Amino acid sequence: MSARPDAWSFKQVIVVRRDLRMGTGKVAAQVAHAAVAAVERVARGHRDWLAGWWADGQPKVVLQVPGAPELDEVGARAGRAGLPVTVVYDRGLTQVPAGTATCLAIGPAPADAIDAVTGDLRLL
Amino acid sequence: MSARPDAWSFKQVIVVRRDLRMGTGKVAAQVAHAAVAAVERVARGHRDWLAGWWADGQPKVVLQVPGAPELDEVGARAGRAGLPVTVVYDRGLTQVPAGTATCLAIGPAPADAIDAVTGDLRLL
Numbered sequence: 216m217s218a219r220p221d222a223w224s225f226k227q228v229i230v231v232r233r234d235l236r237m238g239t240g241k242v243a244a245q246v247a248h249a250a251v252a253a254v255e256r257v258a259r260g261h262r263d264w265l266a267g268w269w270a271d272g273q274p275k276v277v278l279q280v281p282g283a284p285e286l287d288e289v290g291a292r293a294g295r296a297g298l299p300v301t302v303v304y305d306r307g308l309t310q311v312p313a314g315t316a317t318c319l320a321i322g323p324a325p326a327d328a329i330d331a332v333t334g335d336l337r338l339l
Numbered sequence: 340m341s342a343r344p345d346a347w348s349f350k351q352v353i354v355v356r357r358d359l360r361m362g363t364g365k366v367a368a369q370v371a372h373a374a375v376a377a378v379e380r381v382a383r384g385h386r387d388w389l390a391g392w393w394a395d396g397q398p399k400v401v402l403q404v405p406g407a408p409e410l411d412e413v414g415a416r417a418g419r420a421g422l423p424v425t426v427v428y429d430r431g432l433t434q435v436p437a438g439t440a441t442c443l444a445i446g447p448a449p450a451d452a453i454d455a456v457t458g459d460l461r462l463l
Contacts, residue, residue: 229367229368229371231364231367238463239363239366239367239463240355240401240402240403240462240463241401242363242366242367243353243355243363243366243367243369243370243371243401243463244353244370244399244400244401245367246367246368246370246371247353247367247370247371247373247374247375247399247401248397248399249371250371250374250375251371251374251375251378251397252397254375254378272430273372273375273376275368275371275372276368277364277365277367277368277371278364279364306396338364339362339363339364339367
């Protein structure tokens with residue numbers, strides 16, 4: 216299933232590596248880390264985006280990439296587009312080695328700017 | 340695998356219903372909704388807990404319950420213990436009917452108080 220167009224003005228996208236073969240609970244915790252840290256970050260730089268995102272119902276979309284190179288690439292692309300990128304590095308207590316980049320959040324930010332970067336990625 | 344004792348002073352626990360058979364990405368988005376909304380809530384009532392939780396590295400633990408009655412029960416127990424509980428009700432755009440309670444967050448709050456409520460639940 217591809218990421219579908221939607222009616223939100225603002226959204227947050229979290230992109231997860233598939234190659235780490237993390238369990239469902241592990242993925243959920245990593246995505247939650249990314250989401251919370253990204254909100255704190257955007258709160259310091261773009262309160263207007265955050266307010267718009269809350270008004271939209273804080274939409275979140277979880278997407279996938281095959282591995283680390285693709286995660287790096289989407290993060291770099293988002294950064295070049297001026298979007299706030301928050302990468303989660305695992306502490307390595309379970310399932311993956313310490314310092315592994317497991318996922319990254321883009322936004323909360325304008326949805327069309329995010330779509331321009333992540334529109335070709337598949338839903339997790 | 341049972342939820343293990345740990346060294347954190349503060350943590351956030353997110354409890355997820357298993358019976359809804361949500362996909363990994365759906366679970367991750369629901370858990371992230373709970374985590375973010377709960378942080379906003381605790382920021383208004385217990386800034387000291389939030390600060391302690393950030394200092395601990397914002398630990399999150401994702402647990403499971405079989406279904407809605409057990410989710411209600413753990414939420415009620417946490418509420419009676421004076422812990423902040425944030426329930427996520429899905430908007431029903433995908434996978435589950437609108438208004439379905441999919442998961443709930445407890446905390447960020449003192450870890451021992453949370454353990455007294457959720458210590459018997461299994462990791463997701």
